[in-house]
Amino acid sequence: MSTLDQLAQSELATGENRASAIADATHRAHVRRRLLLTTPALIVLFCAASGPLLIMLIYSFLSAGDYGGVEWTLSWDGWANVFMQRDIFDGTLSIADAHVSILWRSVKLSLLTTFTALVFGFPTAYFIATRPPRTRNLWLFLITIPFWTNLLIRTFAIMEVIRNQGVINTILKSLELIDEPIQMLFTDFAIMIGMTYVYLPLMVLPIYASMEKLDFRLVEAGYDLYATRFRVLRRIILPLVKPGVVAGSILVFIPSLGAYVTPRLLGGGKNMMLGNLIELQFGQGRNWPLGAALSFSLLIIVMAALLIYVRGVGKPESGHD
């Protein structure tokens, strides 16, 4: 009994010190455990992402080998060839028109894809968010179904729909609305439709996540204060779900810019995008330094676009969170 009493006494006396000591020790243990837990992920990240990036960066400053690969001699040709080309006969430098037009097509189609995905994705997210909670999960499930199918198969399915003897042209023809099939496959339009289809869920899901948190009583308050439907959308709903719109746009824009499979199949090889151009350098082009430099150019464009977007659109939102 008496030892227990003593223990209780000393514990009372040093209680506060002990409490903070215990808290410190627990905290340190937590930090250690967290580091330990993240180590495998960090290793994978370094080996699979940072490592290859570093190799690519090095390659972009070397000269091309005759049969692919690189020669270990320092050269600026990779970077110079991103926008310039050297004439085979007289060796003069001029702007690489093909590269510029591919870059322009990539940016244009990615922006268009983002915009189209937003136009279709926003109402979809709104629709799902306004369903009763039970049916919401069903709709979300339906939205994610395309993810289950292989990208190639989905892209071939689109080809089947838009090709000259495809579903759309056959129907239009049988309705006698057109005489000649409309050329949709192997155009920029086809690439954009394909990318919109593939990346639409990436737009819908973040917007839905924001929309689900939206207090629809605010919408009622807007109507109550004489705001018409359009004004409620513009003044209340849009500002409140903006984080979701920003996230969705980024998630669609970035993979669109580097898309490879969709433009390759739906663009038919002549309507190239950056991804295809890069692939070309590592394949038939046998110009790895140029491919590496192009990859880094893509990375720079994405980062710049992100920076502009987050600065311009995302800033006012962060003020009051």
Next chain:
Amino acid sequence: MGMGGMSTRKDSPAAVEANGVSKIFGDGSDKVVALDDVSVTIKQNEFFTLLGPSGCGKTTLLRLIAGFDHPNNGNILLEGDDISGLPPYQRQVNTVFQNYALFPHMTVAGNIAFGLEMLDKPRNEIDATVANMLKLVRMEELRDRQTSQISGGQQQRVALARALAPHPKVLLLDEPLSALDLKLRKEMQIELKRLQNETGITFIFVTHDQEEALTMSDRIAVMSNGNILQIGSPREIYDHPAERFVANFIGETNFLTADLVLAKNKAGKIKLSSGKTIAATLPDNHAANGKVTAVVRPEHARIVKPGTSAALEGRLDNIVYFGTDTHYHVKLGAEGDFIVRMQNSRDDAGKFAAGSKVGIAIDSNAAQVLRD
């Protein structure tokens, strides 16, 4: 403002008139009749309260007036014009929501200005009105704050200012004080009365708190199960409840079974189970002679010595001391408990002992016969 029908203003029509309004949610077996053929007339400049337990239809009626829902039957007039088919943004009616529903992405001033902006008022007029409103609710210093940075009571004031700024014909308040603590709620009750006086706007106030209803309202409509049971001034509702539900819901009360022996308009005489006959007030269309239920408020009766002045007699079961007053629980036998509330004075301590036989004297005209 293009609100329609401004010129056809009849001589001082009712602020709001609901005629035979029904609202049914769902269908089939899930059908819920939220409002069952409800009619009510709310006068101009009135502080009108819809009082009832949750699920009684009071909020539904408010939402029908606001335009968030539309009635299945009946119509709603705003100053004589039928607004049943109009969307909320075409009704000159504003709402203070239960959770305030302030726009989190706007400042205090931005919230108050919103309604005026949607009415496309000129900027200088908006600024002037916002400044006035901030002054009215005493929030001038907080005009540029975000709504998340102010307290619950302050949010309440902003919600009021936002709803009052467009100067609606009627202000709807959906249990606006329920989220506040007791002290703040008392303050806001007084504040609301002040605002109503200063603005002269008709207030329709929804609450389940009977005390709130009694202290603030000009008139109260007591609702239950989608029906309005009784409409009257707080005093009428409290002193002369017409139905058992009303008597039960508002304040404490004692129920007595009695025989109606004389009925003359609203005055009558009832014979209690003790054999004594007392005067009683009758409801508007009461039943004929025979068995009735009468109610007596605890503070309208006194504990006396058994004898001639006692209308009822019983055994004093329990004495509960409350400081300002004392509650006496008297067992009446078959009829159960009768509670008497008496104000304490300095010299009546220990006058009656628990377990002793006592009489209950009932104040003249304190008994009210119910309609049931």
